[in-house]
Amino acid sequence: MNRNLALLLITQFLSAFADNAVLFTIIAIVLKNAAANWYIPALQSTFLLSFVVLGPWVGAVADRYPKRQVLFLANLLKAVGVILIYYTIEPMIAYGVIGAGAALYSPAKYGILPELCSQDKLVRANSWVEGSTIVAILTGMIVGAKAADENVNLTLLGIFGIYLISALVGWMLPKLQSIRSDKIQALSQFKTQLSQILSGSRARFTLLGSGLFWAAAATLRVIVVAWVPLVFHITQASDIANVTLFLALGIIAGSTLAPKLIPLEILRRARIPAYMMGLFTLCLAASEDLWLARTVMFFIGTAGGLFIVPINASVQEIGFHSIGSGAAVAIQNFLNNLLMLAAVGSYTLAASLEVGPVVSLYSLGTFIVCAAFLVSRSLPKLEQSTR
Numbered sequence: 121m122n123r124n125l126a127l128l129l130i131t132q133f134l135s136a137f138a139d140n141a142v143l144f145t146i147i148a149i150v151l152k153n154a155a156a157n158w159y160i161p162a163l164q165s166t167f168l169l170s171f172v173v174l175g176p177w178v179g180a181v182a183d184r185y186p187k188r189q190v191l192f193l194a195n196l197l198k199a200v201g202v203i204l205i206y207y208t209i210e211p212m213i214a215y216g217v218i219g220a221g222a223a224l225y226s227p228a229k230y231g232i233l234p235e236l237c238s239q240d241k242l243v244r245a246n247s248w249v250e251g252s253t254i255v256a257i258l259t260g261m262i263v264g265a266k267a268a269d270e271n272v273n274l275t276l277l278g279i280f281g282i283y284l285i286s287a288l289v290g291w292m293l294p295k296l297q298s299i300r301s302d303k304i305q306a307l308s309q310f311k312t313q314l315s316q317i318l319s320g321s322r323a324r325f326t327l328l329g330s331g332l333f334w335a336a337a338a339t340l341r342v343i344v345v346a347w348v349p350l351v352f353h354i355t356q357a358s359d360i361a362n363v364t365l366f367l368a369l370g371i372i373a374g375s376t377l378a379p380k381l382i383p384l385e386i387l388r389r390a391r392i393p394a395y396m397m398g399l400f401t402l403c404l405a406a407s408e409d410l411w412l413a414r415t416v417m418f419f420i421g422t423a424g425g426l427f428i429v430p431i432n433a434s435v436q437e438i439g440f441h442s443i444g445s446g447a448a449v450a451i452q453n454f455l456n457n458l459l460m461l462a463a464v465g466s467y468t469l470a471a472s473l474e475v476g477p478v479v480s481l482y483s484l485g486t487f488i489v490c491a492a493f494l495v496s497r498s499l500p501k502l503e504q505s506t507r
Contacts, residue, residue, distance in 0.1 A: 179450020374425020
């Protein structure tokens with residue numbers, strides 16, 4: 121752990137904390153206004169849409185300009201979204217602005233890692249980033265939900281301040297030389313880079329695997345918001361957050377174990393926790409005891425952490441030696457959020473047709489198992505060099 125990596129972890133923690141605090145603040149607003157069940161997944165879709173629409177541009181920006189500047193501007197954009205919510209602008213629009221900031225932030229955050237540490241430390245650095253992010257998710261959703269239940273406006277002002285602090289900490293990172301100095305030609309460049317990085321079987325596995333994880337995680341998150349009140353008669357945003365924190369705790373545990381259990385040299389092992397995610401989701405659908413549900417959610421998170429940490433490290437290393445780590449992460453985000461948008465959109469449609477959350481959980485678990493099988497076929501039986 122060096123000073124620059126510590127600064128990155130701090131700015132990432134604060135930004136991710138605020139991201140989740142603002143989400144559960146909006147959920148608290150929605151629950152108080154008794155909005156339709158489809159509104160929360162539709163709200164999540166506007167966030168994801170920002171990643172998909174901006175995908176061709178944000179990676180090029182992250183590699184064209186010093187990443188500390190990109191992190192700074194991304195946090196300011198998120199802060200603007202919070203102010204829009206404060207002034208009662210439609211939450212879907214405001215959350216879409218926050219999504220635009222997150223879309224810009226992500227390739228700079230992950231893309232800077234290979235510049236701050238050596239290849240042999242990359243999985244461990246990713247473990248620290250993922251672990252700190254999940255702690256931020258856990259604390260952000262708990263604090264945000266509890267604070268919003270008390271006073272929404274004060275909570276929004278506090279989140280605004282956290283984004284500003286995150287921006288200032290990010291500005292303290294070194295002004296590393298940009299990878300590319302050529303003019304940004306986003307669409308044509310993005311298409312070329314997408315074709316180039318998908319030409320390798322290992323890259324296909326990592327990108328499709330990453331998409332599987334985030335599509336499952338995003339869908340599970342919005343299903344649980346409807347499932348917990350139905351099964352356990354819990355309606356407060358803070359109480360729902362207390363249930364879902366076990367998912368975050370599991371991801372922390374899995375992220376901590378990943379560097380030892382699944383190093384880059386044996387990436388093929390990552391398919392095992394992918395299957396476990398699906399099987400545990402099926403178990404969650406059958407759970408009727410609150411503590412059993414919490415335990416199962418912990419194991420879902422553990423499997424997810426074991427899966428996504430080596431996947432992220434592989435994407436960054438492949439990109440660093442080919443199209444640029446920022447561009448690779450932007451392509452990863454584009455595919456992740458395209459699949460997340462499709463998955464959450466499917467659930468939104470199902471919810472509008474009054475399909476229950478229990479049936480949706482069974483469907484999600486089955487989808488994860490089948491998708492993990494198909495994605496694993498993209499990985500060669502013999503490990504190949506990432507270069």
